[in-house]
Amino acid sequence: MSRIKVELHENQVIALKDICKSFENNPHELINVLHKTQEMFGYLPAEIQEIIAIEMNVSVAKVYGVVTFYSFFTMVPRGEHPISICMGTACYVRGADNVLDEFKKELKVEVGETTSDGKFSLNCLRCVGACGLAPVVLVGDKTYGRVSPEGVKEILAEYLS
Amino acid sequence: MELINLTIDNKAVKVENGTTILKAASKVGIKIPTLCYLGLDDLGVENKPGGCRICVVEVEGRRNLAPACATNCAEGMIVKSNSMRVLNARKTVLELILSDHPSDCLVCAKNGNCDLQSMAQDMGVREIHYQGEQSHYKEDFSPSIIREMDKCIMCRRCETMCNDFQTVGALSGVHRGFQAVVAPAFEQDLVKSPCTFCGQCVAVCPTGALTEVDHTNQVIRALANPRKKVIVQTAPAVRAALGESFGEEPGTLVTGKMVTALRQLGFDYVFDTDFAADLTIMEEGTELLDRLTRHLNGEENVALPILTSCCPAWVNFFEHYFPEMRDIPSTARSPQQMFGSIAKTYFADMIETKREDLVVVSIMPCLAKKYECQRDEFSVDGNPDVDYSISTRELAALIKQANIDFDSLEDSDFDQPMGESSGAGVIFGTTGGVIEAASRTAYELFTKKKHERISFEELRGFDGIRQATLDFDGLPIKIGIAHGLGNARKLLESIQDGSCEFHAIEIMACPGGCIGGGGQPLHHGKSSILLARQKAIYAEDSAKPIRKSHENKYIQELYDKFLGKPMSEKAHHLLHTHYFDRSGSDIVIKKD
Numbered sequence: 074m075s076r077i078k079v080e081l082h083e084n085q086v087i088a089l090k091d092i093c094k095s096f097e098n099n100p101h102e103l104i105n106v107l108h109k110t111q112e113m114f115g116y117l118p119a120e121i122q123e124i125i126a127i128e129m130n131v132s133v134a135k136v137y138g139v140v141t142f143y144s145f146f147t148m149v150p151r152g153e154h155p156i157s158i159c160m161g162t163a164c165y166v167r168g169a170d171n172v173l174d175e176f177k178k179e180l181k182v183e184v185g186e187t188t189s190d191g192k193f194s195l196n197c198l199r200c201v202g203a204c205g206l207a208p209v210v211l212v213g214d215k216t217y218g219r220v221s222p223e224g225v226k227e228i229l230a231e232y233l234s
Numbered sequence: 235m236e237l238i239n240l241t242i243d244n245k246a247v248k249v250e251n252g253t254t255i256l257k258a259a260s261k262v263g264i265k266i267p268t269l270c271y272l273g274l275d276d277l278g279v280e281n282k283p284g285g286c287r288i289c290v291v292e293v294e295g296r297r298n299l300a301p302a303c304a305t306n307c308a309e310g311m312i313v314k315s316n317s318m319r320v321l322n323a324r325k326t327v328l329e330l331i332l333s334d335h336p337s338d339c340l341v342c343a344k345n346g347n348c349d350l351q352s353m354a355q356d357m358g359v360r361e362i363h364y365q366g367e368q369s370h371y372k373e374d375f376s377p378s379i380i381r382e383m384d385k386c387i388m389c390r391r392c393e394t395m396c397n398d399f400q401t402v403g404a405l406s407g408v409h410r411g412f413q414a415v416v417a418p419a420f421e422q423d424l425v426k427s428p429c430t431f432c433g434q435c436v437a438v439c440p441t442g443a444l445t446e447v448d449h450t451n452q453v454i455r456a457l458a459n460p461r462k463k464v465i466v467q468t469a470p471a472v473r474a475a476l477g478e479s480f481g482e483e484p485g486t487l488v489t490g491k492m493v494t495a496l497r498q499l500g501f502d503y504v505f506d507t508d509f510a511a512d513l514t515i516m517e518e519g520t521e522l523l524d525r526l527t528r529h530l531n532g533e534e535n536v537a538l539p540i541l542t543s544c545c546p547a548w549v550n551f552f553e554h555y556f557p558e559m560r561d562i563p564s565t566a567r568s569p570q571q572m573f574g575s576i577a578k579t580y581f582a583d584m585i586e587t588k589r590e591d592l593v594v595v596s597i598m599p600c601l602a603k604k605y606e607c608q609r610d611e612f613s614v615d616g617n618p619d620v621d622y623s624i625s626t627r628e629l630a631a632l633i634k635q636a637n638i639d640f641d642s643l644e645d646s647d648f649d650q651p652m653g654e655s656s657g658a659g660v661i662f663g664t665t666g667g668v669i670e671a672a673s674r675t676a677y678e679l680f681t682k683k684k685h686e687r688i689s690f691e692e693l694r695g696f697d698g699i700r701q702a703t704l705d706f707d708g709l710p711i712k713i714g715i716a717h718g719l720g721n722a723r724k725l726l727e728s729i730q731d732g733s734c735e736f737h738a739i740e741i742m743a744c745p746g747g748c749i750g751g752g753g754q755p756l757h758h759g760k761s762s763i764l765l766a767r768q769k770a771i772y773a774e775d776s777a778k779p780i781r782k783s784h785e786n787k788y789i790q791e792l793y794d795k796f797l798g799k800p801m802s803e804k805a806h807h808l809l810h811t812h813y814f815d816r817s818g819s820d821i822v823i824k825k826d
Contacts, residue, residue: 080822119420120822126419132403133419134427141408 079118086124088113093128100131103139107146116150144198152187152194154232156180159209161200168221169208173197175222176210179229192232240311242291247307254282255291255302255313266291266315267324269331269353270389271303272438276696276761277718277745281394281438286387287327288353291315299323328357333364334412335441336384342442343380347756349440350387371415376424377608378431378447378601383415385443392416392435392444400719400743402551404429428554430719432547432743433601433752438759446601446753449622450632456593456621457500463585464593465503466496467573467652470511471599471663471748472626474770478755478763479630480640485766487774490645495633496597497646506648507596508655510573511662511671513792514544515783517809518566519675520800522738526680526711537562539714539729539736542668544568546606547743549813551719556726557815565810569662570596570603571612573652574619575808580796581652589617596623599663599751602743611811625753654788657688657775664768665717665747666693666700669740673704673713674782681707688781694772696746696765699725701736714739717747 092109096102106125111117117140126133140146158164158173173184176195180188187194203209206218210228217228236251245262259266270286272279284304291302294312299320302313314320332354339345374381388407393416396405404427408417418427436444456464477486496504522540529536541563543549549568552560567575574594582592596603600623606612607620624632633640648654658674661667670693677685692702693713698721704711714736716722722741728734744750749767750757757763780786797805 080824082824086823122419132397132406132428134403134406134408134417135397137419138406138408142410 079120081120081124085114089121089124090128093125098129100129103129103131103136104143107136107140111146116147118148144196147185147196149185149187149194150191153192154212155194155196157196157198157201157211159199159201159203159207159211160197161204161207163200163204164208167207171222172208172210172220172225175225179225193229238307238309238311240307240309240313242313243315249307251306253307255293255300255305255307255311256289258307259302259313259315264315266302267353267356268303269349269387269440270391272389272391272394272759274745274757274759274761276765277399277698279394279399279745281389281391283390286331286389288324290320290323290327292317292320325357325359328353328359329362330364331387332359332362333366334368335387336368342385343445343448344439344442348442349758351441367412369412369415374423375447376429376431377605379424379429379433379436380445380447381417381424382443382445383417385441386415387441387443388414388416389440390416391438391440395434395438396429398720399745400430400432400434401723402428402430402432402719405435430547430550430554430743431602431605431752432719434744435752436601437744437750437752437754437756446625446628447604448628449604449624450628450635452622453595453624453632454635456595462591462593463502463587464500464595465505465577465581466501466595466597467505467507467510467570467577468492468496468597469507469570469599469603469663469748470660470667470771470774471751471754471767472597472629473774474663474749474767475599475754476626476630479627480633483766484763485770487770488640489774490647491640491643492629493648494643494646495638495640498638498643499632499636501595503649503652505573505577505652506655506659507569507573507598508659508662509652509786509788510569510576511544511659511668512656512783512786512789513572513576513809514566514569514662514668515658515671515675516789516793516800517572517805518542518564519672519679519783521564521566522672522676523680524801526737530709539712539739540564541738542672542740543811544662544668545602545742545744545748546570546600547602548719548722548741550602550605550816551722551743552726553814553816555723555817557813557817559726559730560813560815563813565812567612567809567811568603568606569659570598570606570620570623571811572809574607574612576792576796577652578614578617578619579808580792584651589614593621594619596620597626597629598623599626599748599754600744601625601752603753626751627753627755630755651788651791654786655778656783656786657778657781658783659786660775660778661771663748664771665742666695666715666740667747667771668742669693669713669715669738671783672738672740673711675784677704677706678782678784680709683707689775696768701734711738712736716740717742717750718745719743 122136126136210217210220242259247258249258266289269288272281282303284301289302290299292314293300371383473489477488493504543563577594578589603623607623612619658671670690673690700715702713716725746764750764
């Protein structure tokens with residue numbers, strides 16, 4: 074992954090240190106710290122990971138290891154409306170891959186990327202527990218069931234106005 | 235301690251509660267094969283992620299197979315380590331690992347020395363039934379280490395050494411599933427990570443994923459060049475391990491044969507780094523006494539304790555992690571660099587050879603030495619003091635390539651004037667050795683009395699952190715010793731927080747010191763090999779007629795004719811160095 078150069082503001086660094094402190098800078102709380110940090114900053118660029126590593130007394134390599142292990146964490150800023158397509162077994166057999174292809178085509182991005190206007194980002198996930206509605210797509214917190222490739226445009230339109 | 239009874243392959247075993255099946259089996263002569271497992275018991279190092287599944291065994295009453303390295307014995311357990319189910323599973327697991335591994339064994343740097351290869355041989359794998367995608371990664375070249383992660387099997391031994399033992403934290407498992415790989419942060423190159431180039435990752439890598447940068451071809455080319463005078467220096471730990479590459483028992487000293495082999499390879503002069511170790515003691519010992527005397531005279535702000543500076547991985551470590559303490563280590567260069575510096579001035583003049591026509595090769599147990607000799611401050615007008623540093627393993631390869639039958643070689647002696655050393659120079663190769671060598675000289679210079687028993691046994695041993703108080707004629711001198719950078723870190727932190735006070739501290743980055751260096755013949759997880767090498771080093775010391783650095787007459791001559799006295803201006807210029815703050819991050823923080 075290429076490194077994004079991000080300049081941090083002093084008050085952001087203070088906020089970051091406060092998050093670490095709220096978990097007593099305990100290395101075992103690394104995942105929780107990353108969780109909170111992503112909630113606040115929207116994503117986890119390299120610079121933020123470096124600061125967390127120093128504060129939590131773990132290596133940057135380790136922090137990066139955790140960030141890349143969990144698909145929830147992202148090093149790229151998420152779009153205003155994050156789109157997640159369920160690739161769990163039920164959704165997959167009911168054609169989730171075709172739905173994904175349609176999103177890729179419409180948005181002109183690959184999985185893990187964000188559109189250049191920052192509106193949408195595209196991701197896959199494994200099973201949201203709504204297999205009865207397969208294939209399932211999430212946009213932000215809203216769930217769409219029985220999505221067909223033909224329905225993709227309609228979903229996007231809701232967010233484009 | 236509670237004892238547990240179980241049977242493994244119909245053999246009854248009694249073990250302590252908490253023992254793994256793997257260890258219990260080895261007690262009754264059953265060698266369960268392992269791949270990701272690494273246990274260096276004498277060093278407290280254990281890697282058992284239970285990830286490779288090669289060591290699986292059948293446990294009666296248990297549905298699935300159990301990884302022997304990560305499963306504890308239980309009372310009444312009935313274990314089968316070689317049933318058909320186990321053998322089939324093991325072979326399948328191995329074939330699956332091999333299906334994502336390049337099959338270029340014949341031209342791999344680890345050919346013949348690879349745990350994965352010997353496993354395939356032992357298991358009788360003749361065909362890989364699985365074909366699928368193979369992972370591909372960019373190769374990463376650093377001055378010392380090459381990472382070829384296509385060959386990584388995710389055993390994570392390197393991570394254990396880098397993080398747990400060395401606390402360097404350059405490597406971590408990143409990504410997941412098929413994409414999982416061990417890499418530095420943000421998958422950058424090693425040179426951009428806090429890597430110290432200690433090479434302990436290379437020393438434990440079961441495949442060719444981590445290897446040293448091979449400089450043997452450059453050495454062959456230099457030797458073949460009629461316009462160049464090529465001289466060689468051999469580090470103390472090399473002679474105690476080189477024999478292993480030719481089938482000798484660990485701990486066999488091959489000093490004489492090594493010298494003969496080097497001469498047969500065509501080196502114009504075969505010298506000894508131990509000579510430069512004696513020189514290091516003169517400089518470092520004098521520096522210690524200088525700081526100590528000033529401290530005793532009540533001078534404030536004297537940098538104590540003095541820390542040894544012979545180990546290049548250790549230097550990299552404190553430059554990165556403890557830059558604020560960089561005025562404490564001795565400014566004395568390492569023996570490798572002192573040798574190079576003297577060779578390209580004093581010795582070059584002696585044989586009337588221009589600096590650029592003299593090639594200095596060093597044989598080192600170490601991979602960080604490759605990095606060290608490439609540091610800018612160790613070259614003059616772009617010409618390095620040491621041109622090439624090759625490892626013990628690379629020397630073995632050179633000897634084999636040159637058709638030299640090592641076993642049948644006669645012993646011979648080093649050339650002079652840079653081949654003579656005291657026993658003090660020899661023990662530089664083991665933990666405790668540098669500080670003992672320094673103490674032998676410092677004691678006599680300080681007390682102006684002879685130290686009759688010569689050696690300081692209280693400084694010897696294999697524990698990660700040791701301390702001793704020496705009696706300098708009524709003055710107690712407190713010494714600290716650490717080997718392994720994790721232990722070094724603990725010792726430094728104890729100085730920082732004031733819980734420990736020392737006058738002098740010796741630090742070596744590798745387990746056991748240089749004898750366990752990243753460039754030595756592979757120990758394949760047997761720490762007994764390191765102990766055998768340490769014994770050999772002390773044996774060589776005991777056999778030396780001169781055992782104190784300041785009694786080496788060639789060192790005395792060097793000072794008389796060339797350097798003046800220890801820490802003279804010339805000595806400072808040629809034999810001392812300075813350190814840098816490498817902790818820097820490139821994070822930009824804007825003021826609000």
